Amino acid sequence: MAIGAVxxxxxxxxxxxxxxxxxxxxxxxxxxxYSILNNxxxxxxxxxSLFLRLVRRQLPPxxxxxxxxxxxRAAVNQALDVLRSRRRYELVADVESLDLRSGSTDxxxxxxxxxxxxxxxxxxxxxLEAALAELSPEAxxxxxxxxxxxxxxxxxxxxxxxxxxAIAVRLLRARARLxxxxxxxxxxx
Amino acid sequence: xxxxxxxTRSLHAFMxxxxxxxxxxxxxxxxxxxxxxxxRLRQDPMWESDAPLFEAAPSALRxxxxxLNGISAASTFRRKSAARWAPVAAAAVVITAVxxxxxWRNDPLAVAIADGVFELQDGSRVEMHxxxxxxxxxxxxxxxxxxxxxxxxxNAAKQRKSHLYVQTKDLTASVVGTVFLVNAEEQGSRVAVIxxxxxxxxxxxxxxxxxxxxxxxxxxxxxxxxVEGISWSRNAGVLAGLLQQSAVAAPALATxxxxxxxxxFEVASIRIGSxxxxxxxxxxxxxxxxxGRIQIDPSRVAITGATLNYLVTLAYGYSTPFGxxxxxxxxxxxxxxxxxxxxxxxxxxxxxxxxxxxxxxPYAEKVIDSRGGVERRVNPRLLEMLRALLESRFNLVVRRxxxxxxxxxxxxxxxxxxxxxxxxxxxxxxxxxRNGSYDGYKNGIAAPKPYGDLHVGHISARRGTMxxxxxxxxxxxxxxxxxxxxxxxxxxxxxxFFVPFxxxxxxxxxxxxxxxxxxxxxxxxxxxxxxxEAVEFLAIERVERPTEN
Numbered sequence: 001m002a003i004g005a006v007x008x009x010x011x012x013x014x015x016x017x018x019x020x021x022x023x024x025x026x027x028x029x030x031x032x033x034y035s036i037l038n039n040x041x042x043x044x045x046x047x048x049s050l051f052l053r054l055v056r057r058q059l060p061p062x063x064x065x066x067x068x069x070x071x072x073r074a075a076v077n078q079a080l081d082v083l084r085s086r087r088r089y090e091l092v093a094d095v096e097s098l099d100l101r102s103g104s105t106d107x108x109x110x111x112x113x114x115x116x117x118x119x120x121x122x123x124x125x126x127x128l129e130a131a132l133a134e135l136s137p138e139a140x141x142x143x144x145x146x147x148x149x150x151x152x153x154x155x156x157x158x159x160x161x162x163x164x165x166a167i168a169v170r171l172l173r174a175r176a177r178l179x180x181x182x183x184x185x186x187x188x189x
Numbered sequence: 190x191x192x193x194x195x196x197t198r199s200l201h202a203f204m205x206x207x208x209x210x211x212x213x214x215x216x217x218x219x220x221x222x223x224x225x226x227x228x229r230l231r232q233d234p235m236w237e238s239d240a241p242l243f244e245a246a247p248s249a250l251r252x253x254x255x256x257l258n259g260i261s262a263a264s265t266f267r268r269k270s271a272a273r274w275a276p277v278a279a280a281a282v283v284i285t286a287v288x289x290x291x292x293w294r295n296d297p298l299a300v301a302i303a304d305g306v307f308e309l310q311d312g313s314r315v316e317m318h319x320x321x322x323x324x325x326x327x328x329x330x331x332x333x334x335x336x337x338x339x340x341x342x343x344n345a346a347k348q349r350k351s352h353l354y355v356q357t358k359d360l361t362a363s364v365v366g367t368v369f370l371v372n373a374e375e376q377g378s379r380v381a382v383i384x385x386x387x388x389x390x391x392x393x394x395x396x397x398x399x400x401x402x403x404x405x406x407x408x409x410x411x412x413x414x415x416v417e418g419i420s421w422s423r424n425a426g427v428l429a430g431l432l433q434q435s436a437v438a439a440p441a442l443a444t445x446x447x448x449x450x451x452x453x454f455e456v457a458s459i460r461i462g463s464x465x466x467x468x469x470x471x472x473x474x475x476x477x478x479x480x481g482r483i484q485i486d487p488s489r490v491a492i493t494g495a496t497l498n499y500l501v502t503l504a505y506g507y508s509t510p511f512g513x514x515x516x517x518x519x520x521x522x523x524x525x526x527x528x529x530x531x532x533x534x535x536x537x538x539x540x541x542x543x544x545x546x547x548x549x550x551p552y553a554e555k556v557i558d559s560r561g562g563v564e565r566r567v568n569p570r571l572l573e574m575l576r577a578l579l580e581s582r583f584n585l586v587v588r589r590x591x592x593x594x595x596x597x598x599x600x601x602x603x604x605x606x607x608x609x610x611x612x613x614x615x616x617x618x619x620x621x622x623r624n625g626s627y628d629g630y631k632n633g634i635a636a637p638k639p640y641g642d643l644h645v646g647h648i649s650a651r652r653g654t655m656x657x658x659x660x661x662x663x664x665x666x667x668x669x670x671x672x673x674x675x676x677x678x679x680x681x682x683x684x685x686f687f688v689p690f691x692x693x694x695x696x697x698x699x700x701x702x703x704x705x706x707x708x709x710x711x712x713x714x715x716x717x718x719x720x721x722e723a724v725e726f727l728a729i730e731r732v733e734r735p736t737e738n
Contacts, residue, residue, distance in 0.1 A: 018230075018236075019227070022226070022227060022230065023223070023227075026219075026222070026223045026226065027219050027223070030214060030218075030219055030222050030223075031213070031214050031219065034213075034214040034218070035208050035209075035213065035214075036208075039721075040214065040218055040222070040593075040721075041593070043214065043222070044222050044225065044226065047222060047226045048226055048229060048230075051226060051230055052230065052233065055230050055233050055235050055236055056233070056235045057235070124203075124207065125207060128207045128208075143204065143208065144208060146204075147204040147205055147207075147208040147209050148208045148209060148213075150209075175204075178204075
């Protein structure tokens, strides 16, 4: 066949569908898992285990109505399981190294400052991972869609099957909860 | 310490940083993950199932097949550069149109799916190094890639009935399902396995290679770390990650890694000395676990009072007689880059005298490095002789693994380095203090005491190299190795004071500024960049005390 590997499974409709679903949603699953786990090998494990369910016909019946939403939620949940199972250890890093009080609140500015003190930036990443592991899966679903995939409230609502108002309220709560967790982890007043 | 930090007041920016750009997977990572995951899924027994996922599949889920550039049998490709590639891709599009209308005749062997990347009918992918020359041919039982010049990385799908061959002028590699690198050079050919297993045939000799192993067809070709061989790939990071998995499956590195005969010392004598006292603590190696001295002249190597830990790190390039490389032997033990073996590998001492065979190879301490600077190092061929000696006399078997681990790269800051060159003939020395009072001496020489009784972190050296500095900084990074990527050669004098690491005893005050990163940047014009990088680890699998002669 002229189209090589892609054509090799066309004679079996079920199989073609598996491959189509895989190719269509792989990137979403991989990028979502990667953004939470910050590790390519762990993200690949998430991809593998999720799509193995597909190959083995173990998907819940409601998947048909919102396949993308299913894979997204499953990716976040699986990544959170990995995050919670990770061994935690304190990184030796000095917090006072980062004087950001007078700086702009622009994320680019923050990135530049944090990149200049990688030990501290790594500590922040770990604190964030610990905080994400404490949040409800639904809160993480919304936060990752907003900050990793840059989805609008409307897009998040469509993917998760909720109203825009519900998304706005839940995003507000998720951010407040995260802020509290981060503040507690640093012992801030 | 500020208790009101930026990110709790501007959570939005913080989240964008932490979940966005700084943690985004690259395009190459996504692509390779897709290929690998699909290959694994295809190996699942249920993959062949005819059972539909849904009774009536939603039409929105179906995708139209994407246009691919088909390549007919026995096509030859030369990849000189991206600019030269464009007309080839254009020509391939034309071929596609013809082949697509006659699908059952003249099946293409491979399709070009990106610049320098081909996909075979079975899903195998071939990535060409620039300046390469290859052709695809139909073999009796599969496909043969003839590599005339340059390098390729083959990500082979599982071969059910057929075979995939890569042929160079002097060897043939055949695979079942694996990822491997082939180079065809003037001096000979090299095959290195990244994942899986490859059978290599050179004349009448056949060998199976596993992950992390490589073979060269000519003694003139120096062994090259596999991770260096794949560095040109657009998926280098992910391929390096595959190598990391060789931790489980990689066989011991032994003499058969090359088909050419190994170089050995002409004569070698070993004498067993008295054990060193144990000790250490706080995660540090036991006292003396890394002791040893080495002297090299053009005809002789003399090593005295050396532990096996020292000998192994020396033989594998982790230590040098001229200063630590990435923390040297002690750093290798601390960061678990060297592990395994009985207790005596860190306590028993050995004296070794070995005669270097005559030949044109220079064993001088100073060599011109690839950047044109002068660098002191032991000739790699001498290290190969030392490895051969350890394997034959100590029955040493070392497993060598590549793992993708978080590291810090020591690099020059944007404004350039501010290093002060050492003077010729200055005494060499270095010191590190994680958290202590500064005693007014540096490297044994009285110096001003700028910080009174404050507790400080401290790094200093005379005639220090960037590799030595990286090793010193590594003492402060609890879980990351620090690698020198400054590109700066030569010897320098430096001294840094910074915020101490760990709690300060009651009644003592710590230095509050600058941090280690700040001091590096301000005083030396250097920076640390966090990165995931493939790093080699050594594990002693077997070793025996040698008999004296």
